[in-house]
Amino acid sequence: MKPNIWRRFYYWLDERIQFEDLIRFAAKKYVPVHSHSLWYYFGGVTLFLFIIQVVTGILLLLYYKGNEDLAFESIRYIMTEVEFGWLIRSIHSWSANLMILAAFIHMFSVFFTKAYRKPREITWLTGMVMLFLALGFGFSGYLLPWNELAFFATKVGTDIVGVIPLIGKPIQIFLRGGEDVTGATLSRFFGFHVAILPGIFTIFLFIHLLLVQRQGMSLPMEIVPEKAMKTMPFFPNFLLRDLLLWLIVLNILAILAVLYPWELGVKADPFAPAPAGIKPEWYFMFMFQTLKYIPAHIWIFDGEVVGVLLFIIAGVLWTLIPFWDKKTARGEKNLLINYLGLFCILYIILLTILGYLS
Amino acid sequence: MNQSRRSFLKYILGGSLIAFIGAVLYPVIAFLKPPKSKSVEISSIKVCKVNDLPNDSGLIFKFGNKPGILVRTPKGDFRAFDATCTHLDCTVQYKKDMGVIWCACHNGKYDLNGRNISGPPPRPLIPFKVIVQGDEIFVSKQL
Ligand code: HEM
Ligand code: FES
Numbered sequence: 001m002k003p004n005i006w007r008r009f010y011y012w013l014d015e016r017i018q019f020e021d022l023i024r025f026a027a028k029k030y031v032p033v034h035s036h037s038l039w040y041y042f043g044g045v046t047l048f049l050f051i052i053q054v055v056t057g058i059l060l061l062l063y064y065k066g067n068e069d070l071a072f073e074s075i076r077y078i079m080t081e082v083e084f085g086w087l088i089r090s091i092h093s094w095s096a097n098l099m100i101l102a103a104f105i106h107m108f109s110v111f112f113t114k115a116y117r118k119p120r121e122i123t124w125l126t127g128m129v130m131l132f133l134a135l136g137f138g139f140s141g142y143l144l145p146w147n148e149l150a151f152f153a154t155k156v157g158t159d160i161v162g163v164i165p166l167i168g169k170p171i172q173i174f175l176r177g178g179e180d181v182t183g184a185t186l187s188r189f190f191g192f193h194v195a196i197l198p199g200i201f202t203i204f205l206f207i208h209l210l211l212v213q214r215q216g217m218s219l220p221m222e223i224v225p226e227k228a229m230k231t232m233p234f235f236p237n238f239l240l241r242d243l244l245l246w247l248i249v250l251n252i253l254a255i256l257a258v259l260y261p262w263e264l265g266v267k268a269d270p271f272a273p274a275p276a277g278i279k280p281e282w283y284f285m286f287m288f289q290t291l292k293y294i295p296a297h298i299w300i301f302d303g304e305v306v307g308v309l310l311f312i313i314a315g316v317l318w319t320l321i322p323f324w325d326k327k328t329a330r331g332e333k334n335l336l337i338n339y340l341g342l343f344c345i346l347y348i349i350l351l352t353i354l355g356y357l358s
Numbered sequence: 359m360n361q362s363r364r365s366f367l368k369y370i371l372g373g374s375l376i377a378f379i380g381a382v383l384y385p386v387i388a389f390l391k392p393p394k395s396k397s398v399e400i401s402s403i404k405v406c407k408v409n410d411l412p413n414d415s416g417l418i419f420k421f422g423n424k425p426g427i428l429v430r431t432p433k434g435d436f437r438a439f440d441a442t443c444t445h446l447d448c449t450v451q452y453k454k455d456m457g458v459i460w461c462a463c464h465n466g467k468y469d470l471n472g473r474n475i476s477g478p479p480p481r482p483l484i485p486f487k488v489i490v491q492g493d494e495i496f497v498s499k500q501l
Contacts, residue, residue: 152448156463159447177392180423181447184392271418271425273441273451276462292464296480 023235029216030231031238034223039109040238041245043212046106048246049099050205052253053137056092057194064144066190068183071146072267079264090257096138098253100283103131111321111341113220114328120218121322126208128319133201138281140193146186151268152278154189155181160291163304164312182270221333279355286348287311289355318344402498405438408490416452416459419497425449426486426497429459431470436490438497439472439483450483459483 013019031040063082065074078085107127110116116124143154158181162172177184232238266275280288290311294303317324327334400422411417414432418425418441427441429452441449443461450468453460458475459468466477473482489496 152463155448156446173392174390178395182423270449271420272449273418274443274448274462278448278463292478296478302480 025213026235027233029213029234031217031234032219032223033230033232034220036109036113036220036223039106039113040217041242042102042106042109044242045245045249046099046102047205047209048249049095049102049253050201052095052250053092053099054198056088056095057198059088060092061194066144066187068146068186071144071186072264075145075264086261087257090260090262091253093262094256094260095253096141097282098249098256100134100138103134104283107131108341108345112338113218114325114334114337115218115220116322117218117221117325117328118322120211120215123208123211123215124322125319126204126211130201130204130208132315133197133204135283137193137197137201138283140189140197142281143186143189144193145264146268147265148268148272148275149265149278151181151270152274153280154185156278157280157284158185160304160308163302163308165305165309180270221328221331282352282356285355286351289351289358292358402496405495405497408493408495411436411495414454414457418449418451421486421497427452427459427483428488428495428497429470432457436488436495437470437472438486438488439468440486441483443479444474444481444483445477445479 031037060078063074063078063085065071075089078089080086110124110127139154139157143150158172158175161175162168164171173179175185175188176182177188279285291304291307294307296303298306321337322329325334325337328337403419403421405419405426405428406417411428411430413430413434416427416429418427420426421440425441427439427450429437429439431437439450439459441451443450443463443466445461445464445466448461448463450459450461450466453467456467457470459470459472460466461468461477461479464478466479467475468479468483469475471482472485474480485500486497487500489498
């Protein structure tokens with residue numbers, strides 16, 4: 001029998017690449033099987049949705065024009081003239097939202113299982129940076145269609161940044177590319193969105209994944225490692241389950257994108273009054289709504305300044321948790337952390353709902 | 359002797375490294391800062407004809423590169439303001455049914471003298487001067 005051509009190709013490659021090492025690296029990791037194993041999947045879902053963003057984003061780039069006069073029209077062109085353009089745009093928009101949702105779920109699951117504790121502090125830090133970058137993707141992408149809602153939401157959002165003492169104003173001008181939200185802002189956001197953020201994100205993603213692969217999955221503290229702990233190899237068992245879930249996510253995404261196509265709205269006009277119903281994307285809603293409840297003046301400070309500073313401090317403390325949660329680091333149970341996390345989740349959900357009701 | 363030579367070299371090398379990084383980063387950071395826009399400094403502009411604006415209505419106009427609002431009160435007086443809401447930068451509009459200048463973003467309200475009367479706006483709108491010459495309305499900055 002003639003040696004199979006694929007076999008020969010495989011050997012040819014193997015001689016040069018030495019697959020064995022790679023496979024050993026991939027198979028080294030074992031995923032523990034226990035009652036909380038479900039949460040191990042959300043990182044992978046986030047990764048999958050990011051890949052979708054990159055692919056659909058690059059497709060959109062072929063027609064999108066990041067310019068004040070053309071942006072809105074180019075997206076209308078994508079949606080009406082380009083074959084399946086409406087679908088690609090709708091998927092990019094829906095997947096953006098699902099990706100941020102998945103990232104939040106992933107982050108909270110890591111939080112509650114205390115997987116940030118030694119030796120995974122850097123994994124947690126890189127993860128938090130990626131979560132903030134994802135919010136940056138969302139904020140910058142939201143402006144790209146240059147419609148009324150996005151225009152005023154960006155004005156409000158960047159104005160809030162400006163209230164931070166000392167550094168607020170320079171950051172605001174940096175973000176806006178000038179004093180006001182104009183075409184210059186659109187050009188900048190476009191550059192952030194399609195080049196700067198993806199570049200930085202990819203670096204952190206690489207470190208994050210490398211660490212996960214090297215350190216393996218952590219065990220939740222409640223689960224006492226027994227000698228005969230049930231595990232499954234990451235490669236191929238867990239990966240195949242991952243792929244199955246990705247397929248399900250892709251289907252959900254397709255259903256959402258087809259049944260609820262993303263809208264385009266009305267083109268932004270800097271010389272028209274702000275329309276009613278200006279609101280940020282849902283993942284900024286809880287912060288936005290909080291600012292509404294803070295009185296205009298607290299003691300000698302502007303209410304907004306206090307609110308924004310509180311959120312910044314909370315974000316920093318949250319990001320640094322592996323370094324101040326000493327109890328968990330010593331391997332003791334720290335219920336305070338659980339209550340804190342629960343409080344944050346309930347707060348976010350409650351204020352988001354209030355934001356949509358008002 | 360040897361020790362101090364070593365630390366001398368360390369400072370020289372460290373210093374050059376920092377200077378080198380600075381020389382690379384400075385232009386990049388300076389590039390990120392948008393140039394001061396040569397803003398069209400205008401002090402006065404013709405908005406419209408008196409008959410274009412009926413009593414009890416409002417109009418947004420371009421004042422340089424910012425929006426302004428011209429309001430004609432129910433009695434027929436003209437008032438003009440910078441249309442930028444003092445809260446978070448949205449553009450206000452005249453709301454006929456409430457008789458106020460209204461900001462849709464967070465439901466801020468100003469009376470027809472531009473005073474913030476309800477909602478989050480912390481300050482009054484910046485007023486402009488209105489001059490009616492014949493049948494034409496001019497708006498200018500207040501000095
Ligand atoms: C390399 C990666 C990416 C590229 C090249 C890219 C490219 C683009 C382009 C060209 C647009 C304008 C077209 C449009 O608005 O429909 C856009 C919009 C948008 N992008 Fe991305 N994108 C990328 C990643 C992401 C990620 C990771 C997120 C979110 C986490 C995201 C969120 C958004 C959002 C919310 C919009 C606005 C959608 C709309 O209303 O049309 N993008 N992106
Ligand atoms: S921007 Fe006008 S009320 Fe907030």
